[in-house]
Amino acid sequence: MTDLKIKMKDVHKAFGPKRVLNGFNLDVPKGQSVVIIGGSGTGKSVTLKCILGLMDVDKGSILIDGKETANIHGTERSKIMRKFGMLFQGGALFDSLPVWENVAFGLIHGQRMGREEAREIAIQKLASVGLASQVADLLPAELSGGMQKRVSLARAIAVNPEIIFFDEPTTGLDPIMADVINDLIVKCVKDLGATAVSITHDMASVRKIADKVAMLHEGRIIWYGDKSELDNSGNPFVDQFIHGRAHGPIMTIGAAQAA
Template structure:
């Protein structure tokens, strides 16, 4: 018997007024798999994640998590579903008014109503898992470098030991060395948790490092999926152009004349 996918999308559409963003997304993510979704800006990557999370409601189509349809959940069941997810947001998205440990423990305190001393202990342990010592816990986000902020955001994403983790452009704004550090931490944290991971990125070095499998989205559809090792021999001209960053090819950028 084939195992039920951890996440399965079928025929998912989403438009905003006259603009169609998702135009029939079909995609499956296996339990414990690390899937990376690549594609240009405005192709629907973030909208797709928001639909899976329930932050946006698709116009049509099916989204299943562990075999259960999620597009028609009531608010209570939606809240239960969200406990399965962790999220590393683009730009870290830390709360400037909270110390580092409270940023990491935010979901534990606000969502799980965990006592603050216990939540702080977990936060410090998760900071350790991403290579940050306990002395960082009481600092403010403004006192951290960009790379350290990303590590804190990763610690927050894994604080509740989620079954599914989403990574939204995890290496944006980082130098190549720090980006590779973050990639290594993502791989290790996902492995330690046994989690299913979905990452959206423009960074092909990150995609190659993180992914078991890669999917490309273009004009609101998944146009190619394959093993990460096959990305350089995809046989798809759109994938080839994107992976190698070529101006010439079937993907045409709209450039407004000055």
């Protein structure tokens, strides 16, 4: 129990009649990188948003460091948020602010650090993701997609979080840039000694950044194990997903209609 950084137990979340999470359970050990895989629309992003408190759960428990965090708000939520860093799928950089201020945002506004000191840290963090200090004064719109991901990663690690969340970190990147981002994720997580939770469809990314893998299907985790066990899981859902087969127990929309 004490080794678990995050423990989700019997979490339910529905949007109207649509049940997205339906008895979801997940254990995330401290210092490990857990990757949640699953088809589109299975609730991966909702899972992250529930942990982050961006969405309330209908039922269930989310323990972080053994403390209940499901549906808490206000000051208590703010304290927990300080443990988190998040890399959003689209970057979610603030387009009216220069790059350095994006990276230093959590330091300046969340931790009330002075702007000069925060700028120095931001430039260090940019260097750690392979970006030169000249980038610091550019606006996000002036950067390529890969550079925006790096800035977003720098922002996620700027406050030295205990837990980092990655939402589809390689989506929209070419395979080489995706591999660069995967390497950076592994390096940053190791350097910080952080716990990581990622969601992705990209199997190359899974094989690179995961310690443990969880497969989400129909609102619950149907397989959970070490990365090394992924190819011999014995689970037909996992096999179909990791090999990208159209036919199998996971019904695609077209297959379901044909049936």
